[in-house]
Each structure stands twice: as C-alpha cells, then as structure tokens.
Amino acid sequence: QMIFQDPFASLNPRMRVEQIVGEAAVIHGLIRRSERRDYVADLLTRVGLNADVMSRYPHQFSGGQRQRVGIARALALKPRLIVCDEAISALDVSIQAQVLNLFEDLRQEFGFAYLFISHDLGAVEHIADRVAIMYLGRLVEIGTADEVFENPRHPYTRALLAEAPRLDRRGHSFTPIKGEIPSPLNPPPGCAFHPRCPLATAACKARVPDLREGRDGRRTACILEQEEVA
Numbered sequence: 001q002m003i004f005q006d007p008f009a010s011l012n013p014r015m016r017v018e019q020i021v022g023e024a025a026v027i028h029g030l031i032r033r034s035e036r037r038d039y040v041a042d043l044l045t046r047v048g049l050n051a052d053v054m055s056r057y058p059h060q061f062s063g064g065q066r067q068r069v070g071i072a073r074a075l076a077l078k079p080r081l082i083v084c085d086e087a088i089s090a091l092d093v094s095i096q097a098q099v100l101n102l103f104e105d106l107r108q109e110f111g112f113a114y115l116f117i118s119h120d121l122g123a124v125e126h127i128a129d130r131v132a133i134m135y136l137g138r139l140v141e142i143g144t145a146d147e148v149f150e151n152p153r154h155p156y157t158r159a160l161l162a163e164a165p166r167l168d169r170r171g172h173s174f175t176p177i178k179g180e181i182p183s184p185l186n187p188p189p190g191c192a193f194h195p196r197c198p199l200a201t202a203a204c205k206a207r208v209p210d211l212r213e214g215r216d217g218r219r220t221a222c223i224l225e226q227e228e229v230a
Helices: 017-027 033-046 051-055 063-075 093-110 121-127 145-150 155-162 202-206 223-229
Strands: 081-085 113-117 130-135 138-144
Touching (some): 033 063, 093 113, 093 121, 121 145, 138 145
16 A cells, blocks of 8 residues: 655545545445544544544645644555655654654554655654665665664665754754765766766766665675775
C-alpha cells in the first residue's frame, strides 16, 4: 500500500472517510459491506482519530488529520509493505513528529515494513533500520541507519550529513555542495557525482562504479572506497 506526499490531493474529495478507508477492504473480500463501518471505526481509532469523523469529507480535516486518514486507508488491506513517498513533507513540523511516532507504533503493532522515501535526514534517522542513499537516480550507499549516519563512506553521503541541521552545531554556516546538479536525462560519464566531488580522480570520470559490498558488509558505489578496500 501507499501513503502519498499530499494528504489532500490523494483523497477523493467526493467520498466520505468511511468509503475512502473501507471500500478497498470490501472489494478485496476482507470484510462484508455490512461490516465496513465497524472496521473503519477501528482503523481510525488506531491512527488517532475519533470514529465519529467517518461521515466527513477530506476538506473538513486539517493536514495532519488527512494524513492519518491516508494511513488508515493504507492499513485497511493489511499490507506487508507500505511505501511512504515524502509522507510527512507537507505537514507542519509539530505534526511531522506525531505522524512519525504513529508510524513507529503501527509498525510494532502490525509487523509490516516501510519503504520510507524522504529528503528529511532527521526523519530517516529516526524511523529507518536500513538506509539507501541515492544520487541522480542511482544508489550510492546502503547500510544500517547507525552505519550510514555515524560513519558515511560515499562522498555524497558525507556532504549531505555534514550540512544536516543539528542542535549541537549552533552557529554553523551552511555550505552547499559545489556545482550544479546534472540532468538525469544526460548524466556525466563515469561516476555521476564526480563533477561535484572534491575527491574525484581521473578514474571517477572514466568508469561508472558498481554498488559493491565492502568493509563490514556496507555497500557503496565509489571507486575510491573500493580501491581502499582492495
């Protein structure tokens, strides 16, 4: 199942919450139509909403409440995997924390997995067990959350984490990664990050690095990292 970025655009404005959350469960045979109201009431309660809101339309909710409706809809089919596509980016910061905590509680209760797609490194560190970093549509590093955040190995991962906001670095001046982002339709030869990488060598410009397993099982797509391991 999917939880979308925009909690308003992803909900049908002509349908009430009872239909939005419960219709798919009826169609797929998980419940009878006569059971839909009780089924939706239980799901809404689990995501922190009162059951009496099921007669409302999406426009009658706040952004955080709409996202909770979207989460309830995703849970309705009892999935093994939920894809969260920037699921908190459209919400206020205070609501983001509530939704992240809700994700954690639901994962422990139902035992499913998340594929959590986000630009928010703080949210990723909070929720993820394993992290995959992408640049220009290519995976550049994969590891556990602790490994990636405490000891990043790909130059792009290091640059991202070096500029992530942290409470213990007050007064830190933001330094963006140098250079322009290349077009994914016409990527540069070799490593896609080499035009912006301060460590790039001639080999980086000539060869596209494979995503290889290195020290401690960490996988990186960096020629320099792979040469160091070899």
